[in-house]
Amino acid sequence: MFTGIVEEVGRVSQVIRGVNSQKLTIRAKKIMDDMSLGDSIAVNGICLTVTEFCKDSFSVDVMHETLNNTSLLGVAIGKKVNLERAMQVNGRLGGHIVSGHIDGIGLIADIKKDDIAFRYKISCERHLLKYIVRKGSITIDGISLTVASLYEDSFEVSVIPHTSKNTILNEKKIGDIVNLENDCIGKYVERLINFENNTYEVKKGCGITEEFLLKNGF
Template sequence: MFTGIVEELGKVERITRGGNQQRIFIQCKKILEDIHLGDSIAVNGVCLTVVEHSTRGFSADVMNETFSRSSLGTLTSGSVVDLERAMAANGRFGGHIVSGHIDGIGTIKSIHQDGNAVWFEITAEPKILDGIVEKGSITIDGISLTVAAVSKNSFKVSIIPHTLKETVLGHKKIGDRVNLENDIVGKYIKQFIERENTCNDSRLKELLMI
């Protein structure tokens, strides 16, 4: 489990492609202070497993499915990425519950300055927007953020200077794709309600057939 509080900006050194999976090597520093084989690291919000590490960075295997269903497929040598280690049991819960399993990809529609903040408008598919509520939580490229506004085709977040400086959002431009993960609590509630409604519909149909 992660919290959406980015620990460090890493840099992609190389991506080795072939077969049904790729291996990505990411340069970093802080993440290496406590890293072990098999550890989970969120890379732009996608949970990856450490398969190798050195004094310069770590490697992780990435399946073709992950590349095709996330913005990791757009990464190249030199790309900057958000990094977060899995939350320690005694760690501070600074963001919200993040699984590292993204729900889909959004596209940055607009970026504009508003005083000391910067507004990002992001378009997304209806299935993702249905799970977003104003003042609720959303994870963008592994960053825990508060939703400022939601419309039929997009949502907005307001970013403070510190977040722009410490995360990959400071490197983004209009048209870039980002990984999105809806609030996991909201997803469970939505699923429970849908199941209950399905059960109620089935019971009603049975009663009407009696």
């Protein structure tokens, strides 16, 4: 598990492409301090496993499923990436609970200055938007952010200067692809509501009622 608080920006130093997979080597500094084989590292919000490492870099394998559903498909040597080590139980939870399992991708539709901050408008598919709520949490390329505005086909986040300076968001342009992970709570609630119907989709008109809450111990 992660918090969405990016620890440092790394740089891709090697890409070995397979038929439906990739091996990435990433140069880093801070996160190398206590690294071990098998550690989980969030790379642009994607939970990946360390397979090799040395003093200033580590390698991870990227499988077919991950390539199909994230922005890593087009990653190239020299590309900067957000990095975060797995959360420690005795540490502060500065962001929100992030699994590193990407739900889908979004597209940066607009970037505008807002006093000291920048507002990013992200367009995405409806199956992702249904889990996004105003003032709720969203993970963009591994960064825990708060939803500022919601639209029919997009949402906005406001990014403070510190976050912009210490992540790769300040290098993003309109039209760039970003990885999105929804807050897990909404997905679990949806699954619980629809379990007996054996479906992952919320039916029209379905809602939480007093009867439902009492039946499930609330």
